[in-house]
Amino acid sequence: MTDVLHVLIDSLLAAGLYATMAYGLAVIYGVMRIINLAHAGIMMLGAYATFTLFTRFSLDPFLSSVVVVPVFFAGGVLLYQTVVRRLPRSGSTPSMESLLLLFGVWLVLQNLAYVLWSGDTQSILTPYTLKSVSLAGVRVGVPALLVFGMSALSLLVLEFVLHQTYLGKAIRAVTQNRDAALLSGVDADRISAVAFGIGTAFAGLAGTLLSTLYAFTPDFGRTFLLKAFCIIVLGGLESVLGVAAGAFVLALLENGTAVWTTVPTSLQDALSFTLLVLTLVVLPQGLPGLLHLLRAPRRG
């Protein structure tokens, strides 16, 4: 019984981070139909930015998000205006050009990190990194709790922006139907720039949060990028809730196999990649599609 509780709590905590990570991808995909491979590089850069703020200015890693989020938002808008915008507009499905272009951006970012911070493995060690508290009889690391808090907060803010402001409504409108949004007077180009900024800011925030839990190198982020793909394929793009549900399913699978099966931890990551391929192939509509299938009346 404690096992079950343990797995559930760990999964919930991990899911918060995963959702933050995945939402950055989802918003860019939704508005522009672009698969942002540079997402991994931006998360890596976010981790290093936090690292530098911590070592140089001894700024607490969680507080550094106050700097990281706006800077990365501006960086994302800049990246959109200088590079992404010049791509030929892709239709309803993402184009190969945008994928490869952002792949190039990822490589450039990686090289930048090698030059600025060298290839050594870095990590952030704060006085509370190794502390843990007891939660309903389960030991939980303090950083993991703080990460969950930050993720939940960011997702709540996002949910508010998406539903209560003009900007958010415009983003959702473009996601649902770009042409219809244009017809009703939404400046899709401006919304795209803002969405790219939001996606980049979320990736930067995810990097900050990841840096408090994991060690990182300039090659960091690929595993998490694939997990983020897995989550948005599972959860769909329609809602923050869907993304969160996808994140929870992935985290549950990872934690569950770690506790209840004998799959060695070195093979853990292979699991989420396999889940990614399986979901893409078997359930391209994700969890909402599955729900829809179950709910639909069977035809005799």
Place this chain on the structure above:
Amino acid sequence: MTSKRALEVAGMLAAAVALCLAPSYLERGTLNDVWNVALAVVLASAWNLLGGFAGQVSLGYSVFLGIGAYTTVLLALSGVPPAFTLPVGALLAAGASVIIGLPTFRLRGPYFTIATIGVGEAVRVVASGVSFTGGASGLRMPPASFDFESNFRAMTLLAVAVVWIALLVSRSPFGSALAAVKQDIDAAEALGVNSTRLKVSVHALSAALVGLAGGLFAINFQYVSPGSVFDFRLSLTIVLMPIVGGVGTVAGPVLGAILFGWLQLKLLSTPALLNSSLFIYGALLIAVMLFEPKGLLGLVRRLLARRLRRFYVDA
């Protein structure tokens, strides 16, 4: 037209003979560089069969190189000569490509690409975790299995053969069907093209060629580890070469492979540039995508066409 074909055949044969005799008139260092370029040509041209001709961009090609390399090492360790290990490696690579292709080819465009990243990473993680690959420390070939001259001949001949295959495919009905799938898969299906079977077969062909190169790779370097053959960066370079050179053409991947071979030598010999390889690759990719999606070959053709036009207009 027939004279042009004859010229091409003669050119291929001449290249094959010249490369076969190369060990007698070139230095060992130069031969090594040629070997590297030949490997690059094999990988780029073989990838281009699927990625260029059929338009299915896969970022998981290190899997096939790794299978070829590991087959050769594992069989050589149990005493099988290379003449047998290489074809077995090619067959296994082709088999793996079918297993990977059957489910993933249901996906289109970028979704297929993402699935191939997932497959490649899963294979790398599993290969590092299981024991028969030697784990993270890798495996060494048995001593006395190394003969550079025959390895050199095999690799360069393979390179010529792959380019020839690409040329033949591009002209065959098979090639036309691939082009149809690339342009509009629904229209191709409506015209009676079985796109899945087509994609699976061209995937198997190119995987077998990459598997052969993997076997030669293992013999030349005498050492294989999951980190060296299943590396994501390898998959990445395999994709970059044809795209920079000119994707979907016969000459483009060769051009890209030669450029990358040259770049790699420059990077290795210039310490100041050693740390900027990713930057150069990334910048090349961005530049090609923004300004010339047809790659270097497209650029050359455009410049030539402009000059010709000026020539005729002025005359």
